[in-house]
Amino acid sequence: GQNIDQPTEMTATEGAIVQINCTYQTSGFNGLFWYQQHAGEAPTFLSYNVLDGLEEKGRFSSFLSRSKGYSYLLLKELQMKDSASYLCAVFNYQLIWGAGTKLIIKP
Amino acid sequence: ETGVTQTPRHLVMGMTNKKSLKCEQHLGHNAMYWYKQSAKKPLELMFVYNFKEQTENNSVPSRFSPECPNSSHLFLHLHTLQPEDSALYLCASSPVAGTSESYEQYFGPGTRLTVT
Numbered sequence: 117g118q119n120i121d122q123p124t125e126m127t128a129t130e131g132a133i134v135q136i137n138c139t140y141q142t143s144g145f146n147g148l149f150w151y152q153q154h155a156g157e158a159p160t161f162l163s164y165n166v167l168d169g170l171e172e173k174g175r176f177s178s179f180l181s182r183s184k185g186y187s188y189l190l191l192k193e194l195q196m197k198d199s200a201s202y203l204c205a206v207f208n209y210q211l212i213w214g215a216g217t218k219l220i221i222k223p
Numbered sequence: 224e225t226g227v228t229q230t231p232r233h234l235v236m237g238m239t240n241k242k243s244l245k246c247e248q249h250l251g252h253n254a255m256y257w258y259k260q261s262a263k264k265p266l267e268l269m270f271v272y273n274f275k276e277q278t279e280n281n282s283v284p285s286r287f288s289p290e291c292p293n294s295s296h297l298f299l300h301l302h303t304l305q306p307e308d309s310a311l312y313l314c315a316s317s318p319v320a321g322t323s324e325s326y327e328q329y330f331g332p333g334t335r336l337t338v339t
Binding site for chain 1: 320
């Protein structure tokens with residue numbers, strides 16, 4: 117079967133760092149994606165990992181370990197506008213989605 | 224208009240009504256998708272169209288009927304829906320489906336559907 121797990125909700129403080137984990141078990145793997153979705157809005161692309169290691173893009177970084185079926189999204193210098201849901205998805209001919217992690221940022 | 228647009232943004236319909244959702248993409252893509260998003264559940268892929276041809280139907284009930292007249296437009300026709308069909312319906316597009324070019328999908332803002 118296909119399974120992607122991520123925490124339902126996380127809370128962090130403005131200015132801090134937060135790590136959102138994603139574990140997956142899929143029949144195939146051709147890349148892992150992170151999307152951001154603000155309440156009532158469309159999901160938007162954040163990052164893509166196909167090889168093991170860390171990809172950095174400004175305040176956001178994404179890590180992948182294919183042998184462990186594990187990824188994380190690291191958000192630094194948190195801002196209030198980072199309050200959103202973060203969706204992990206594995207590409208295996210189609211995108212297979214996790215249920216998303218709702219991130220709440222407190223002042 | 225740019226990106227992916229969807230109309231209407233909100234829809235309330237009775238179980239005996241017939242309505243249609245519309246999606247339009249201005250990105251020159253050849254693949255379009257319908258997703259259902261329910262609270263605290265993963266995005267559910269419903270239909271995939273690649274170059275106007277339907278390539279995926281993930282066991283979606285026949286009360287949902289897609290139509291893709293060209294690569295830029297996608298419709299979802301609804302009839303005799305059930306209350307459990309209430310959800311956010313998202314349209315997305317990508318250059319081509321099922322290949323490395325479909326990695327990044329561009330989503331519309333969605334239609335919030337309530338079935339009463």
